[in-house]
Amino acid sequence: MSESRLYKTGRIGLEHVGWLNALDGTTRNRYPRLDGDLSADVAVVGGGLLGTSLALHLAEMGVDVALLEAREIGFGASGRNAGHVATHIEGMRLPPGIRNLPGGGERYLELVRNGPTAVDQLIRRFAITCNYTPTGHIVLANRPSDVRHLEVEQRYWQTQGIAMELLDAAATATATGSSRFRAGLHERAGGRINSYAYTHGLAAAAASLGARVFTDSAVTAVRRSGARWSVTTRVGRVLAERVVACTNAYVTDAIPGMSRAFYPGIPGVVGFKPLPDAVADALVPSGATLSQRGIPAAIQKDVTGRFYFASIPALGRAGSAAPFARTLRAWLRRTFPQLAAQPLEVEAYWTGRTANTLDALPRIHELGPGFFAPIACNGLGITTCTQFGKVLAEAIHRDRYEELPVRLTAPARYRFRSLYDPAVSLMVSGVGLLGRLRGALA
Numbered sequence: 001m002s003e004s005r006l007y008k009t010g011r012i013g014l015e016h017v018g019w020l021n022a023l024d025g026t027t028r029n030r031y032p033r034l035d036g037d038l039s040a041d042v043a044v045v046g047g048g049l050l051g052t053s054l055a056l057h058l059a060e061m062g063v064d065v066a067l068l069e070a071r072e073i074g075f076g077a078s079g080r081n082a083g084h085v086a087t088h089i090e091g092m093r094l095p096p097g098i099r100n101l102p103g104g105g106e107r108y109l110e111l112v113r114n115g116p117t118a119v120d121q122l123i124r125r126f127a128i129t130c131n132y133t134p135t136g137h138i139v140l141a142n143r144p145s146d147v148r149h150l151e152v153e154q155r156y157w158q159t160q161g162i163a164m165e166l167l168d169a170a171a172t173a174t175a176t177g178s179s180r181f182r183a184g185l186h187e188r189a190g191g192r193i194n195s196y197a198y199t200h201g202l203a204a205a206a207a208s209l210g211a212r213v214f215t216d217s218a219v220t221a222v223r224r225s226g227a228r229w230s231v232t233t234r235v236g237r238v239l240a241e242r243v244v245a246c247t248n249a250y251v252t253d254a255i256p257g258m259s260r261a262f263y264p265g266i267p268g269v270v271g272f273k274p275l276p277d278a279v280a281d282a283l284v285p286s287g288a289t290l291s292q293r294g295i296p297a298a299i300q301k302d303v304t305g306r307f308y309f310a311s312i313p314a315l316g317r318a319g320s321a322a323p324f325a326r327t328l329r330a331w332l333r334r335t336f337p338q339l340a341a342q343p344l345e346v347e348a349y350w351t352g353r354t355a356n357t358l359d360a361l362p363r364i365h366e367l368g369p370g371f372f373a374p375i376a377c378n379g380l381g382i383t384t385c386t387q388f389g390k391v392l393a394e395a396i397h398r399d400r401y402e403e404l405p406v407r408l409t410a411p412a413r414y415r416f417r418s419l420y421d422p423a424v425s426l427m428v429s430g431v432g433l434l435g436r437l438r439g440a441l442a
């Protein structure tokens with residue numbers, strides 16, 4: 001596959017992913033390839049956030065689990081996301097379909113609300129080194145109408161049990177190190193993370209508790225074999241009572257019915273080279289991740305002094321870092337005039353794949369007796385996948401699925417899948433243009 005095609009499909013190699021430049025002591029753990037036959041209670045397919053969280057929680061409950069990853073841990077969206085540990089996607093409200101979920105959606109909402117705490121606790125419990133900083137997120141506003149919008153948003157999230165603090169211009173300047181904004185809406189829960197390192201940390205914790213982790217072990221078929229499932233790779237096989245395919249948008253035809261069960265989205269992230277400490281320390285002293293009304297992007301400065309900017313590439317431009325870099329450079333120079341003399345050079349640019357559903361809610365599909373496929377945690381994967389791994393482990397361990405936050409369903413068959421990402425690109429370009437016209441960026 002050409003490099004441009006790899007970018008376009010969110011499969012560009014992990015060597016392009018900036019998080020690998022910013023690891024703080026975390027080793028890129030290696031695991032063996034599955035070679036030969038073995039038995040396990042549960043076979044987990046896919047070593048992203050969901051698969052590793054599930055394996056970790058199952059292993060902690062004493063369940064015998066084998067995890068099979070096609071490439072390496074974190075190869076999918078989990079190793080390449082934007083690192084925002086969040087309860088919601090800025091600018092979006094909770095999907096209305098929540099109230100149709102079990103318990104009127106309250107169980108799901110509870111997982112969402114507690115997502116940052118769950119991530120925080122796992123990191124502390126297993127001493128995962130992943131540059132985690134629980135410094136929250138600030139939505140910035142620089143026009144009076146945007147300030148009014150933040151007030152409305154604060155009230156809305158309050159009614160959903162998610163607390164946010166409205167910062168005035170002075171407090172926003174203290175938090176960001178910039179006097180450019182009239183206000184900010186600060187959610188103190190959550191923060192920023194090196195998600196590649198976090199996913200590796202979850203896998204290492206699972207392995208330390210007895211989970212057998214295999215990489216370079218693509219599952220080629222899952223078939224019924226008597227009362228068990230036979231999960232085969234090119235050179236090995238796991239016979240398991242239960243199988244959980246955590247392959248999300250990187251799924252292959254080996255997982256029946258799942259290739260068409262979502263709309264694939266292709267967001268991207270650009271990372272700049274680290275700023276000198278003396279410069280970086282004065283920027284965003286609160287450490288919060290940032291976004292700004294009118295700019296459809298998520299911005300963060302990590303603990304190594306690197307800025308990252310995540311958004312949706314412009315139509316047909318997924319292979320080019322230039323549009324992202326231009327926007328981030330312009331935003332940074334406008335927000336922090338002291339950066340005028342800094343070169344702000346691109347260090348890394350990458351894309352990844354997300355699985356999207358029409359109602360923006362995750363699913364747990366049941367593909368056969370004891371064969372499950374959870375998907376579509378979308379932009380909240382760090383918190384939601386961590387949480388779904390835990391609740392699914394509990395359900396499997398107790399063989400009780402009615403307490404899950406979503407119902408077990410059969411996979412849908414989405415049509416016109418190739419139109420989804422271009423449509424989102426066009427929409428995001430439109431919003432970006434509108435933001436510039438309104439003076440959010442210029």
Ligand SMILES: Cc1cc2nc3c(=O)[nH]c(=O)nc-3n(C[C@H](O)[C@H](O)[C@H](O)COP(=O)(O)OP(=O)(O)OC[C@H]3O[C@@H](n4cnc5c(N)ncnc54)[C@H](O)[C@@H]3O)c2cc1C
Binds near residue numbers: 071082247268269354
């Ligand atoms: C660019 C980008 C930015 C994002 N930003 C954020 C963010 O800031 N905050 C946030 O919370 N979320 C974010 N997300 C979403 C988040 O990353 C995902 O929701 C989450 O990582 C999904 O995890 P997962 O384990 O379900 O799937 P993935 O991480 O995609 O893992 C699936 C794994 O399955 C493996 N696999 C597939 N087929 C097979 C097979 N046949 N055999 C074995 N293994 C197989 C793949 O190799 C892959 O490693 C972002 C996503 C992207 C792409």
